[in-house]
Amino acid sequence: MTYKILILPGDGIGPEIVAEAGKAIEALRADFGLAVEIEEAAIGGAAYEGAGHPLPESTLRLARAADAVLLGAVGGPRWEGLARDLRPERGLLGLRAALGLFANLRPALLYPQLAEASTLRREVVAGLDLMIVRELTGGIYFGAPRGVREEDGVRSAFNTMGYTEPEIERIGRVAFETARRRGHRVCSVDKANVLEVSELWREVMTGLAGEYPDVTLTHLYVDNAAMQLVRAPTQFDVIVTGNLFGDILSDQAAMLTGSIGMLPSASLDAHGKGMYEPIHGSAPDIAGRGVANPLATILSVAMLLRHSLGEPEAAVRVERAVSRVLDQGLRTPDIEAPGTRRVGTREMGEAVVAALRAG
Numbered sequence: 001m002t003y004k005i006l007i008l009p010g011d012g013i014g015p016e017i018v019a020e021a022g023k024a025i026e027a028l029r030a031d032f033g034l035a036v037e038i039e040e041a042a043i044g045g046a047a048y049e050g051a052g053h054p055l056p057e058s059t060l061r062l063a064r065a066a067d068a069v070l071l072g073a074v075g076g077p078r079w080e081g082l083a084r085d086l087r088p089e090r091g092l093l094g095l096r097a098a099l100g101l102f103a104n105l106r107p108a109l110l111y112p113q114l115a116e117a118s119t120l121r122r123e124v125v126a127g128l129d130l131m132i133v134r135e136l137t138g139g140i141y142f143g144a145p146r147g148v149r150e151e152d153g154v155r156s157a158f159n160t161m162g163y164t165e166p167e168i169e170r171i172g173r174v175a176f177e178t179a180r181r182r183g184h185r186v187c188s189v190d191k192a193n194v195l196e197v198s199e200l201w202r203e204v205m206t207g208l209a210g211e212y213p214d215v216t217l218t219h220l221y222v223d224n225a226a227m228q229l230v231r232a233p234t235q236f237d238v239i240v241t242g243n244l245f246g247d248i249l250s251d252q253a254a255m256l257t258g259s260i261g262m263l264p265s266a267s268l269d270a271h272g273k274g275m276y277e278p279i280h281g282s283a284p285d286i287a288g289r290g291v292a293n294p295l296a297t298i299l300s301v302a303m304l305l306r307h308s309l310g311e312p313e314a315a316v317r318v319e320r321a322v323s324r325v326l327d328q329g330l331r332t333p334d335i336e337a338p339g340t341r342r343v344g345t346r347e348m349g350e351a352v353v354a355a356l357r358a359g
């Protein structure tokens with residue numbers, strides 16, 4: 001069987017970084033017999049320019065037909081003034097919703113080679129390896145009613161944060177299963193001291209824990225979790241939380257590693273299909289200059305191989321190749337340190353391919 005991968009370059013540095021990830025996929029195909037077929041389509045601002053919509057019907061059709069989607073990044077100042085429904089971010093949110101990608105896995109892993117890149121003291125972040133499991137298709141991002149209204153000359157705006165029990169249960173299961181393959185600990189993050197939705201969240205998570213006696217469940221309020229993440233981040237194994245809290249905490253966790261250009265992510269449906277993307281954005285300030293770090297996107301390919309293609313050995317190959325180029329001292333500007341060699345996007349991508357081929 002031949003796997004179908006849809007590549008969505010998107011905006012800003014997106015096209016540059018997915019080009020390097022594409023080379024890694026091609027090397028796996030040519031040298032290691034990975035049976036893949038690659039297609040490409042537009043999303044975000046690029047799709048708006050070409051087709052008048054950030055998520056064209058043709059892109060959605062290809063995404064539905066693919067086994068996995070690899071996305072670069074969307075967005076840029078050029079499209080910020082557009083109506084909400086035409087903004088690049090709607091392309092991403094629309095794809096998450098249309099494909100039912102409810103489980104967002106965002107690892108924060110500190111590469112020992114990059115320990116000096118963190119803004120936190122080395123001893124605080126040493127050994128950091130946590131996974132945020134963020135609910136991605138519910139909560140306040142998608143809750144109804146939402147809108148803006150005006151009454152007696154006073155404008156107000158409102159959103160709704162809601163979760164159903166089945167929504168909480170299915171993301172909880174992903175977290176517990178993930179913890180089983182890691183450190184057997186889940187920390188559920190909520191705001192149960194204030195919000196009803198969090199009370200239900202906590203109740204469902206607690207109920208689920210009975211089915212996973214080998215996993216230890218703890219709970220934190222989101223404000224405390226934010227504090228603990230910078231105070232003692234290595235206490236965490238798996239963090240599970242809702243859409244909005246997960247959005248915030250995952251950026252914070254990423255920065256602990258000091259190298260947001262290194263972190264991949266997976267957004268999964270209930271059947272193993274997924275969309276994979278670096279967690280950094282489109283970085284319009286450095287777009288087109290050939291200096292963006294392609295490693296997060298290449299590591300997203302590793303997650304894709306593991307979670308959607310069932311090719312864990314190929315995934316390890318990619319991760320080893322990335323580690324190898326870091327050992328060789330190659331660094332894009334975002335992770336540069338004294339005594340290392342500065343390289344651009346293409347040179348970094350080609351070094352990973354060479355390391356892949358070397359086995």
Ligand code: IPM
Pocket residue numbers: 089092093247
């Ligand atoms: C993310 C991003 C998105 C989100 C934006 C671009 C809509 O911040 O993937 O974390 O808020 O989910």
Ligand code: MG
Pocket residue numbers: 247248251
């Ligand atoms: Mg975010």
